[in-house]
Amino acid sequence: MIRSDAVRNRMRVLQAAEEVLDEQGLSARMDEIARRAGVGVGTLYRHFATKEALYQAIVMARIDLLLDEAARLRSTGDPQTAFFAFFSKIVADAKRKKALTDALHSAGTDIKAEQSSRHAAMLDAIAGLLRNAQNAGAVRSDVAMPEVLALLRGASMAAETGDYSAPVLQRSLAILYDGLRVVSA
């Protein structure tokens, strides 16, 4: 039988970790997370063997939400806007929830199994939206995934710094989107 307090604490830890990681990114301290969860660090470590593991859990949950959103956009919205909407969604997420960006992209480094599967799913989702948008003539046909990912990464990272206001970010994205649509020059 699983102890009820263990369940409660795990939930608290997860919630506190999400808050703190979103606010401070990877540099957040374990103490802070434990304190915010009203729990000792020992408890925190019993639930998540390492800071990295905790981080992964949070990030993967968030990626799942994004994947849902992608699916929704693919069916609901029209292909003309779905792609840009999802792009914006990711950037907005990066702005509010720090430390998602690197995990979201991350080329090399040490990727675990589950993590890499989410990663692949994410790439598929983006590729799908891109293809639809291109078929619908909403995005120029000469852009491929690598460029899109690089641009997405840059936009996310800039947003993550928190140095730019929402309107400025909005205008920046608008410029970027114009570039993705344009055919001539």
Next chain:
Amino acid sequence: MIRSDAVRNRMRVLQAAEEVLDEQGLSARMDEIARRAGVGVGTLYRHFATKEALYQAIVMARIDLLLDEAARLRSTGDPQTAFFAFFSKIVADAKRKKALTDALHSAGTDIKAEQSSRHAAMLDAIAGLLRNAQNAGAVRSDVAMPEVLALLRGASMAAETGDYSAPVLQRSLAILYDGLRVVSA
């Protein structure tokens, strides 16, 4: 009288620091810099009171080079391309020489006197090139500095990760530039 060996060592330290910081960014270790300079850490610290100070020295030197480049472009090249050339120059610099990006931009944080003067000069240089480009009709007139800085920051950060090949970065910038030129949508 300043000892000749002291002068020699200072130069070595500076050179080694530049190499190491460019390769590894802020996370470079002082030991490594000292070793690379063929000097003890003690010597390193006599010349630069802190890692931060050393970092500042390197970054400011690099910013000066960029400022020279900006001046050259403003006089030599035509306004049509000067702006984009400088933008690319900064991004290329970020790719090769890591850990310049944050210092180059950096909104809040603790800025020292000299540092902030360079920072202001940099902003002026970019603003000047942007204005010229807009007057020449090379850049849409409805974009302002904030957006440009945000885009520059994003591009620099993405380049800095080293996850994207030169061709991909090139294509990404091309898309961005198209967005900056476009008038319609």
Next chain:
DNA sequence: CTTCAACCGGAATCACGATTCCGATTCTAT
């Protein structure tokens, strides 16, 4: 060729967080 202040090298010290350990506390089952 002395002298000695400035300069060196690098071991020792500090600082800061992550992670471990273990006695004290609960839960759950009987």
Next chain:
DNA sequence: ATAGAATCGGAATCGTGATTCCGGTTGAAG
């Protein structure tokens, strides 16, 4: 109510890298 396994809390421990210290060296001046 009671046992005892699972779970707690948080002090102590580790690891990593920046910074300090100080006995030994070395260049410059007389």
